[in-house]
Amino acid sequence: MKYKILIVGMVLLFGLSSVWAQSEPEESDSVVIDSAELFPAPVSDIKLSDKPNDHGHAVVVTWEPSADDGGGKNNVVQYEIYWSTSFDGPFDTAGVVPSGTREFEHVGSKDPDDPKYIPDNTDLFYQIDVVTADPLIRTTSGTEGPVQCSGQWYNTGRTPVLIAVLIFGLLTAVFVTSARKGRKLYVRPIGGIEAVDDAIGRATEMGRPILYVLGLGSAADVATIASFTILGRVAKRVAEYQTELIVPTYDPIVMSVAQEVVKSAYYDAGRPEDYKEDIVHFVTQSQFAYVAAVNGTMLRELPATNVYMGKFFAESLLLAETGSLAGSIQISGTDEIAQIPFFIVACDYTLIGEELYAASAYLGREPKLLGSLKAQDWAKAAVVILAIIGLIAANLGWDSFTNLFQVVD
Amino acid sequence: MNRTTLIVVAIVAALFAVSWIAHAVSMSGQKDNVVDAFMLTMAAFLTLAIFSFLYRDNPFYKFAEHLFVGVSAAFWMCQGFWSTIVGNLIPRLSEGLSGFFQVPYQASSWNFAYWIPVILGLMLLMRLTKDYGWLSRWPLALIVGTTAGLNFVRYLRSDFIVQVSATFMPLLSNESHPWEGFGAFLSNLNLAATGQLVTIVANWVIFLGVICGIIYFFFSKEHTGIFGRASRVGIWILMITFGAGFGYTVMGRISLLVGRITFLFKDWLQIIS
The missing domain is CATH 2.60.40.10 (Immunoglobulins)
Structure with a gap:
């Protein structure tokens, strides 16, 4: 009997434990409900x-x-x-x-x-x-x-740039056409450029070379492109006067273009036989090694004139100061704002920023360049007018006008 | 080389040797002490050789100059070969060469496009030949034309449109103190760097500086009369800016000089600690 009671008791205990076990999920459910209160609301x-x-x-x-x-x-x-x-x-x-x-x-x-x-x-x-x-x-x-995502052919955020390109392109086309038709376009005298011819004459009289430095820019930099035009003019005069020209370059592409420019200038001057490939030569693409080499050339060759036109960086003062010590007449021009002060203090003539671009037009007197220069002046006039209108708009809270100039990437 | 030069060169060589040995001995507990001592002495020698240019051109400067130019030219050529040709071109054009140079081959259906720079590069090299040198003008024209076109848009944006919009600034108030009449302006008068008066003066200087600076760069009109006076103001503003820039950069150069002198006196001569 005792055993039967024991067995029944065990069965009951087992049954109760089963019920207890089955009731555990309910307890866990109650935990879920509690923690659900911690769950944040969805977005x-x-x-x-x-x-x-x-x-x-x-x-x-x-x-x-x-x-x-x-x-x-x-x-x-x-x-x-x-x-x-x-x-x-x-x-x-x-x-x-x-x-x-x-x-x-x-x-x-x-x-x-x-x-x-x-x-x-x-x-x-x-x-x-x-x-x-x-x-x-x-x-x-x-x-x-x-x-679905996809690319767009037109960036609406850059519409102001497109409008500016069209206006500037139109102005350039109008003035180039006008210059080609023979209209005289006035360009004010630029001191540094007028000195170039005198400097070449000085070098010829002294029997010393002219050193032309194109800077550290690539062939695509605007300053370097402007410098090519000036180099062409200088090389032509040098060929006519039969003076020596030295053009050490920093960039191999710049060297190639400069060689073509100088070669053409010698042909234009009617002295192709005087052209030598090593007039324009490559030095190195290391900034200060290039400076060391050009400085050495200045002290050994003692050029009568040093012309620095193009893009310059930390080497500007090192070059100009050495040229000054060597007693050369120095003419410089760059659009690198941080380097202009060094050229101003160490050179005889300095073309500031855009004067460098204007110099190529001033020297060449080609309709294309003169027309482009005139268009630039009109663009600058537009900047002045728009700046004044925008200033008034900003002070009066006309956001619709100022927003026209917001360029979005 | 004359006798004096030879004597000076011999003395410098002897000093170099003494410095090398002395440093090698002082570093005797370290690994590669002889090589390290040589490098330290060479660095000091080259620094002094470049500084000797301040006296005049001399054989030591010539040596340092030629070493610098030669090493840098060779370095950039190797750099160009390994980073551009081996790093970018070969892995896209040849599986066999990629294996040879031990760089992973990057298969892509667009890899054929990389033959274009190869052809343009070969055309550039044609300038070394007499008969086909003209071929090099085509890649040159492509390089100059393409990048000039790309820069045109970039400059028009950064130097034209952004310049114009940057000039749109309040001339009678600032954000923290909107213009509420002269009474409020005077009562809020603050001469601190961020104060109302200073901000307004700065805005006026920027505005007038931009206008007068642009007028100075007008080339197709004579600078006479009011135009000429505005142009004079423009060049004054430019010169003041250049003066400030000059001083700032010279300070940076002096810090570079201090760095080299510290190297000479601390690392090489060990006079200062």
């Missing part, structure tokens, strides 16, 4: 759009923040944005932004081999997790999408 009103004015491979995600971001439970730390090419996932991390943010630009790579690649013209889906200080306590939004 709402998720909007997806292709990022405008770009090369594609980018999506803009906007949303209304969670009700618990800055209010409610106030426990939102960050938003994690996930993306996928399928509605059902799997989702990859697109990015993480701090609480309070309402927008995220998912900018990917255009290289298919890149892990950050985002395909164009493909359905993309997004989810946003609202994350608390405990990364496990988070709320995931529903899947939003599809959206």
Whole structure:
């Protein structure tokens, strides 16, 4: 009997334990309910759009923040944005932004081999997790999408640049045509350039060479291009006077172009036989090694005239000071604002900024260059007028006018 | 080389050797002490050789100059070969050569486009030949034309449009103190760097400086009358700016000089600690 009671008791105990075990999930359910109160509210009103004015491979995600971001439970730390090419996932991390943010630009790579690649013209889906200080306590939004991204041919943010290009191009065309028809365009005298001919004459009389330094710019820099024109003029005069010319260069492409310029100048002067390939020579592409070499040339060859035209950096004073010590007449010109002071103190004549560009037109007197110079002056007049109007607009709060000049990337 | 020069060169060589040995001995506990001592002495010697230019041109300066030019020219050539040709070109054009140079081959359907710079590069090299030298003008024209065109838009944006919009500034107020009449202006008068009066004066200087500076750079009109006076103001503003820039840069150069002198006296001569 005792055994029967014991067995029944064990069965009851087992049954109770089973009931107890079954009731545990209910207890865990009650924990879930408790912790659910910690879960932040999801974001709402998720909007997806292709990022405008770009090369594609980018999506803009906007949303209304969670009700618990800055209010409610106030426990939102960050938003994690996930993306996928399928509605059902799997989702990859697109990015993480701090609480309070309402927008995220998912900018990917255009290289298919890149892990950050985002395909164009493909359905993309997004989810946003609202994350608390405990990364496990988070709320995931529903899947939003599809959206497709693509590149645009025209960047509307750069319309002001397009308008400026068209106006400037039109002005240039008008003035070049006008100059070609024989209209005389006045260019005011530029001291430094008028001194070039005198300096070449001085070198001829002294029987010493002329050193022409094109600077450290590339062949595409505007200052270097202007310098090529001046070099052509100097080389032509040098060829006519049969003076020696030395052109040490820093950039191999600049060297090639300068060789062509000098060669043409010698041909134009009717002295092709005097042209030598090593008039224009390459030194090195190391800034201060180049300076050391040019300084050495100045002290050994003792040029009568040093001409520095182009783009210069920290070497400007080193060159100009050495030339001054060597007793050379020095003419310089650069559009590098930080280097102009050094040339002013160490050279006899200095072309400041845009005077360098004007010098090529002044020397060449070609319709193309003169027309371009005249167009530049009109553009400067436009700058003055627009600056005055804009100033008045800014002071009176006319934002519609000032906004016309906002260029967006 | 005359006798005096030979004697000076011999003395400097002896000093160099003494310095080398002395430093090698002082570094005797270290690994590669002989090489390190040589490098330290060579650095000091080259620094002094370049400084000797302040006296006049001399064999030591010539040596340093030629060493510098030669090493840098060779360095940049190697750099160009390994970073451009081996680093960028070969991995896109040849799997076999990629294996030879031990760089990963980057297969892509667009790799054929990399033959264009190869052809342009070869055309540039044609200038070494007499008969086909004219071919080098085509890549030169492409380089200059393309980059000049790209720069045109960039300059128009940064030097024209942004310059214009940067001049749109309040001349009678600043953000913290909007213009509310002269009474409020005088009562809020503040001469601090961020104060209302200073900001307004700075804005006026910028505005007038820009206008007068632009007038100075007008080339197709004679600088006479009011135009001439505005141009004079423009050149004064430019000169004041250049003066400030000069002082600022000279200070930077002095710090470079201090760096070299510190090296000589601390690392080489070990006179200062």
